[in-house]
Amino acid sequence: MKKSLGAKALVHPAPVWIVATYDKDGKPNAMAAAWGGMCCSKPPCVTVSLRKATYSYGSILLRKAYTINVPSETQVAEADYFGIASGETEDKFTATGLTPVKSDLVDAPYIAEVPLVLECKLLHTFEIGLHTQFIGEIMDVKVEEDVLGKDGFPDIKKVKPVVYAPSSRVYFGVGEFLGNAYTIGKKFEK
Amino acid sequence: MKKSLGAKALVHPAPVWIVATYDKDGKPNAMAAAWGGMCCSKPPCVTVSLRKATYSYGSILLRKAYTINVPSETQVAEADYFGIASGETEDKFTATGLTPVKSDLVDAPYIAEVPLVLECKLLHTFEIGLHTQFIGEIMDVKVEEDVLGKDGFPDIKKVKPVVYAPSSRVYFGVGEFLGNAYTIGKKFEK
Numbered sequence: 001m002k003k004s005l006g007a008k009a010l011v012h013p014a015p016v017w018i019v020a021t022y023d024k025d026g027k028p029n030a031m032a033a034a035w036g037g038m039c040c041s042k043p044p045c046v047t048v049s050l051r052k053a054t055y056s057y058g059s060i061l062l063r064k065a066y067t068i069n070v071p072s073e074t075q076v077a078e079a080d081y082f083g084i085a086s087g088e089t090e091d092k093f094t095a096t097g098l099t100p101v102k103s104d105l106v107d108a109p110y111i112a113e114v115p116l117v118l119e120c121k122l123l124h125t126f127e128i129g130l131h132t133q134f135i136g137e138i139m140d141v142k143v144e145e146d147v148l149g150k151d152g153f154p155d156i157k158k159v160k161p162v163v164y165a166p167s168s169r170v171y172f173g174v175g176e177f178l179g180n181a182y183t184i185g186k187k188f189e190k
Numbered sequence: 191m192k193k194s195l196g197a198k199a200l201v202h203p204a205p206v207w208i209v210a211t212y213d214k215d216g217k218p219n220a221m222a223a224a225w226g227g228m229c230c231s232k233p234p235c236v237t238v239s240l241r242k243a244t245y246s247y248g249s250i251l252l253r254k255a256y257t258i259n260v261p262s263e264t265q266v267a268e269a270d271y272f273g274i275a276s277g278e279t280e281d282k283f284t285a286t287g288l289t290p291v292k293s294d295l296v297d298a299p300y301i302a303e304v305p306l307v308l309e310c311k312l313l314h315t316f317e318i319g320l321h322t323q324f325i326g327e328i329m330d331v332k333v334e335e336d337v338l339g340k341d342g343f344p345d346i347k348k349v350k351p352v353v354y355a356p357s358s359r360v361y362f363g364v365g366e367f368l369g370n371a372y373t374i375g376k377k378f379e380k
Binding site for chain 2: 013046185
């Protein structure tokens with residue numbers, strides 16, 4: 001039996017990403033974000049939504065660039081801190097000991113220690129309400145070599161990204177292998 | 191050491207959702223989608239991107255409505271099938287044995303058997319490239335009562351949503367609890 005919870009910002013699963021930018025003075029900053037996802041394969045684009053009140057909001061509009069940094073399980077506390085503190089008053093890189101590195105292709109820093117990074121050029125901005133949605137074209141994907149799988153792509157069991165459950169506000173890891181896409185559903189074909 | 195993979199549609203983690211619609215004749219249809227995420231808290235909005243070539247694309251534009259259905263681990267093969275077959279030629283509900291139910295608030299069906307459903311009214315369409323992004327305002331969240339936690343919200347360990355790893359094209363479950371948001375990061379505060 002289904003119960004209605006009303007109009008709520010709630011879906012499973014949500015990602016845990018760190019959005020990194022340079023501010024007007026060139027100071028690197030970063031914040032955690034869970035409202036986002038891939039939005040196009042060609043050109044490859046990713047979306048992330050931030051509140052106007054965040055310090056990163058102005059930096060993205062100014063620099064037309066940001067990186068999406070995918071932290072590993074072992075970096076979940078750092079990611080959480082990036083979502084608590086504000087870059088307007090805190091140097092979050094100093095506080096966490098993480099290292100900002102200048103991106104190759106966009107005017108934004110990425111985080112040296114995270115396993116997976118997307119360098120994004122701002123393509124489109126859409127004001128929705130409390131959040132503003134940014135669509136970024138992925139100019140490059142950077143991956144730590146030790147999390148690459150045999151197929152040359154990042155292996156999710158080595159990247160160990162964090163899954164977020166909104167409303168309950170809890171972080172989880174990635175669990176068991178369930179199957180191959182475009183394969184396990186074939187049993188329903190006539 | 192980081193390796194550049196180039197401009198690729200690749201990020202971790204991605205969700206596995208089933209987008210359900212009525213077609214021009216009122217026939218229920220559904221397709222799997224992994225390009226999406228929450229995009230605003232107020233009004234609560236969710237985004238999902240579909241290719242123009244999909245049968246669902248036209249139905250969403252026509253009906254201005256769709257539901258996001260979050261399948262459980264046990265429904266991953268059904269979800270995969272919804273991503274393989276086309277609603278133009280196949281009745282995917284009959285093939286999988288899943289049940290379409292008319293939504294209360296929007297002109298779209300939801301899937302009776304999935305644990306978590308978002309009823310969405312189309313708010314905005316943005317043509318990016320291969321994919322078109324739809325932003326839907328969440329009019330209602332429907333949850334199976336047996337997956338609710340003590341806090342009255344869906345418990346991700348009971349919902350058991352599926353996590354998708356693009357490029358490698360593999361499905362995973364949700365793993366271990368890592369910590370509470372807005373809490374575990376406090377140790378980095380001065």
